[in-house]
Amino acid sequence: xxxxxxxxxxxxHGEVTISGSKNAALPIMAATLLTDEPCIIRGVPDLSDxxxxxxxxxxxxxxxxxxxxxxxxxxxxxxxxADYELVRKMRGSICIAGPLLARLHKARISLPGGCIIGARxxxxxLKGFESLGAKIKIEGGYVDATAKKLVGSTMFLGGxxxxxxxxxxxxxxxxxxxxxxxxxxSAACEPEVVxxxxxxxxxxxxxxxxxxxxxxxxxxxxxHGAEHTVIPDRIETATFMIAAAATNGEVTIKNARADHLNAxxxxxxxxxxxxxxxxxxLLVRRGKKLRAADVTTLPYSxxxxxxxxxxxxxxxxxPGISIITERIFESRFMHVSELARLGAEIEIExxxxxxxxxxxxxxxxxxxxxxxxxxxxxxxxxAAKGATQVNRIYHLDRGYEKMDAKLRKLGARIxxxxxx
Ligand code: EPU
Numbered sequence: 256x257x258x259x260x261x262x263x264x265x266x267x268h269g270e271v272t273i274s275g276s277k278n279a280a281l282p283i284m285a286a287t288l289l290t291d292e293p294c295i296i297r298g299v300p301d302l303s304d305x306x307x308x309x310x311x312x313x314x315x316x317x318x319x320x321x322x323x324x325x326x327x328x329x330x331x332x333x334x335x336x337a338d339y340e341l342v343r344k345m346r347g348s349i350c351i352a353g354p355l356l357a358r359l360h361k362a363r364i365s366l367p368g369g370c371i372i373g374a375r376x377x378x379x380x381l382k383g384f385e386s387l388g389a390k391i392k393i394e395g396g397y398v399d400a401t402a403k404k405l406v407g408s409t410m411f412l413g414g415x416x417x418x419x420x421x422x423x424x425x426x427x428x429x430x431x432x433x434x435x436x437x438x439x440x441s442a443a444c445e446p447e448v449v450x451x452x453x454x455x456x457x458x459x460x461x462x463x464x465x466x467x468x469x470x471x472x473x474x475x476x477x478x479h480g481a482e483h484t485v486i487p488d489r490i491e492t493a494t495f496m497i498a499a500a501a502t503n504g505e506v507t508i509k510n511a512r513a514d515h516l517n518a519x520x521x522x523x524x525x526x527x528x529x530x531x532x533x534x535x536x537l538l539v540r541r542g543k544k545l546r547a548a549d550v551t552t553l554p555y556s557x558x559x560x561x562x563x564x565x566x567x568x569x570x571x572x573x574p575g576i577s578i579i580t581e582r583i584f585e586s587r588f589m590h591v592s593e594l595a596r597l598g599a600e601i602e603i604e605x606x607x608x609x610x611x612x613x614x615x616x617x618x619x620x621x622x623x624x625x626x627x628x629x630x631x632x633x634x635x636x637x638a639a640k641g642a643t644q645v646n647r648i649y650h651l652d653r654g655y656e657k658m659d660a661k662l663r664k665l666g667a668r669i670x671x672x673x674x675x
Contacts, residue, residue, distance in 0.1 A: 261636035262668035267504035275485035288354035292480030339365035353428035373584035383426030405433035413441030457481035547575030564631035571599035574613030589624035
């Protein structure tokens, strides 16, 4: 296993270019199963998660070529079965269910199970499929979804934490080939859902309303191949913004979509960070002093849960008390005890973390528990005095393309080493 060795205390300076969005690319890759024609997807980040999704598509019978960020996928003849060994490695793989159900009228997929950040149920995905007329059976750890035909319907997909991103994606994909009109109420409004809808429309689907809480899909009889470029990764963008602020640096971020980051930019401003949009590039600079701020994670357009951990690292440096409340995933605070090893003072009270910020951080060995927690530890390590070793960075490699190389280009002293 590999680790990052970081010598902290160096302000980041320079330019960084953001990769395509992981969470947009994964469902778009799954959507290529909806047609037997070739699809070309550009701007795909080279990550273990996208490579893994490519493997899943291959295991279903698709031909996949991946070169220089461009994926060419042809799912000419496919099967509708994905086993536990494939699905358990990446919960995002559940989004193959909708396309398989639409194209083959059957899907047998291992239940993904929970993960370190929370329970991750799929009841809303299944509710949506049932509403389209599918019969669902759960047996031996597998979901069997079958349908003579899918028929459009109106459904409410809100759950206890609000909308579901992959649930909306899954049902939207299934509904593209259903008979008649489907209306998804309480749909996820995330930019990744809009990107998927744009790709599906390029394939010949008839989807309107994506980006808002009501999505309407008029079923068509067939989809065709299409080309698409994936949107920039808003979570990677936010991570680099926070890293620049935490190290008191000045960074220009290229290939960023500020309009996807209003909640993050607003909170960073409140915390004393200046962000200027210069012709599409974002110039991030910290003001004289960081300030405490309260943050609550919410579905889009609220503050993203995927930036909660990184924001906590920044607020640990801001004098005063910040309250961070996690409303999407109940156990997404695994980074707290690791940040404490670097000297941060943080207490957990139910769904909130109370950050008593402003104490100096000092380097230590820490353990990454999930993708975004790893990013938070890297940021804290960059800001801390002395050496930090972030272990188990395979989590980070799932979702950040060449993060160490990008940080080095900004002047960070970060090395990838084999864990001892
Ligand atoms: N939920 C249900 N029932 C469902 C589905 C979800 O109750 O059937 C609940 C979840 O337990 C959670 C909430 O709804 O409390 C939101 O979960 P959602 O379904 O939106 O999450 P997801 O679609 O499985 C995607 C991203 C996550 C990101 C979340 C929230 C991908 C591949 N994953 O997951 O990304 O945190 O949306 O924005 O798109 C990451 O990139 O680090 C990551 C975890």
